[in-house]
Amino acid sequence: MARFIERHPAWALIAIIAIAVVLWLVFAIWPPGLEAAIGRKRVFLNAVLNGITLGGLYFLVASGFTLIFGLMRNVNLAHGSLYLFGGYIGYAISTWTGSWILSFIVAFIVVALVGVILQLAVFRRMEGQDLRQTMVTIGLSIVFADLMLWVFGGDFYQIQTPAWLIGPIQLPLLTAIKSSGEPVYLQYPLVRLVIFAASVVIGVAMWLALNRTRIGMIVRAGVDDRDILAATGVRIQLVFVLVFALGAGLAGIAGVVGGTFQSLSPGEDTRFLLASLVVVIVGGMGSIPGAALGAVIIGLAEQLGSVYIPTYAIVVTFLIMVLVLALRPQGLLARR
């Protein structure tokens, strides 16, 4: 941090001013002139929170994707199918047992098993052959999409939010002061906050596991040099299977999350594959903090875009991707 400020004083100044402006926008009561120019503060705060919580969902999908890529250098384009499959499993479990929590556990396990099968039956046979892997996973994603359409049909499924999560809570953020002097606090859906908190917990746990445990050390060593790691006697194939299972399971969990605060239907698989591709390209392929940063940026861009420039909202995401590719092609937080 200090080194960054020493090296780029101008950029650091701009960053500090930007952070100060954002903090002021979030905590201050907006003067009437500002409200007239860009709308009410409630709308802005909601869009920001929605962007961050949507980013939590994107992070869950993209972190598995980036983890698999980081270790095995394999671009799994069937990752979106794993997301949708996890969602359907979660739906089936939650309607069958009525338990929302259980649907996460089962979705994680089942989709992780699918990941293990994929790694053993497909990727192991074509290690290091990028193009072949890419083509095969595209093919698999098409097959999976049609199989799921066959079983679940074209209908929309929504996983029931448990009763204790329905409804809004009051956040300690002021949106306005009524003429009577009574402060108005922000109301926000509880379920989105819980899901965001869960994705932060998962993200931190993953970061700790990668940086503070032996397994994490092996994985990191594998990212840097697989061959040397194998030569030191580590059973690298087992590590591959574990990482693949974890990445796939995360996609499965994300499917349940997506089915709870959005909905599941054919076509969601490609939408989330695309989202996670954009997220990891912006954040940096193979980097977990990169996936987190990318997810929040894309989530914010989508939500703020849909409020302030609704007609062009879809373009904003891709503009960000183009900018990152032009200025920092390896991604914002990639090491190289």
Added chain:
Amino acid sequence: MLKGSVGLIALGSLLLSGTAFAQEKIKVGVTATLEGTYTVLGEDGMRGFQAALNVLGKKIGDKELEFVVASTDATPDSAVRAVRKLIEQDKVQILLSPLSGDEGIAVKNFAKTKPELTFINAASGAQETTYVDPAPNFFRYNMDGAQWQVGLGKYAYETKGYRKIATVGEDYSFIYTQVFGLVLEFCGAGGQVTNRQWVPLGTKDFASVIAALPDDVDAIYLGLGGADAVNFLNQYQQAGGKAHLMGGSIMIDQTILSSKGSAKNALVGTIAASGQADTWEDPGWQKFVKAYQDAFPPAKRFPSPSLLATNYYGSTMALILALRQVNGDLSNNQAKLKEALAKIEIDAPNGKIKLDSNRQAIGTNFVTEVVDDGKGALFSKVVKVIPNVNQTLGYDPAVFAKIGLPSRTVPECKKY
């Protein structure tokens, strides 16, 4: 070897018998939105279609109707692709298509390239389809989105006392037409529409849209359908929304009122207008409801038919009755059928329907209010029945033409 030759003979005899007993068939292509946001609507449309066949039968004199179904996803190109496939591959002679607004405009334009065939609109309701440059071989037996809103604006203003409202709608032709009808009447009565929000068809995350809803209005009008409506209601419930609501014709409809979960309860008391009302006591309507209920087991249908089922029923009914009038005669580019279709008046479940000179339905409209039947099922209850609603909504055609075509900003909120 022996097996093979036996198989061949069996196949041969089957083919022979096929030609020997073949009745002359009339092939009809049907499309419905069986994919995407409006899947539920397409499925119920097909139930209405099936109910019509159960009641009326498939026989036209000594000929028999044969149907080929194709799926669309509410986008205009999917509808044209499906219709083209039905015509070119399946060789259908008559089309019962499409379901959704943008699809209707595209299929109407496509119909002009096949003037020899007959197109009967299944359920789509954009105004432009029959109002602007209509196709001579395209017939619509349901009213358009604006006709389906007649009565709502006045009821909201005069009886409910709403003075300022805002609208949220899907960004395409049918909802433009619905908002058009609403705004004309509500602003004509003296009300104000302060804000019109448009969301893309198939929006998943409504959280920011919900946050941007104004809170200084008396009611919020929702012009959403299918999965969008369900997504919206769920997130509206999560956000703790409590405004008075008003609904469009596919929002206050069994497709939404029978959805799973408790989010739909926000709709109790909502006022709406549509080409039907679930609890109408008219014997023709009750008979249709019974036919619909008898055709499917309770788990595979809604408690009461949706607007889409009613529209598909009416369109199928018009087609079969007209075909019977001409005894299935499709010679001379189906001229006799087209003539019969233009003149026919049908006793549809939702009131008498006849066509105007643009081959657009003139029919009955209903203002409704959502009620709970006491067992947790929601229905739309009749508040007012308005007969003889035409496409210019009772305006002088010259005045109506000056208002402009429905769009994001048309009509302006004023008295025309």
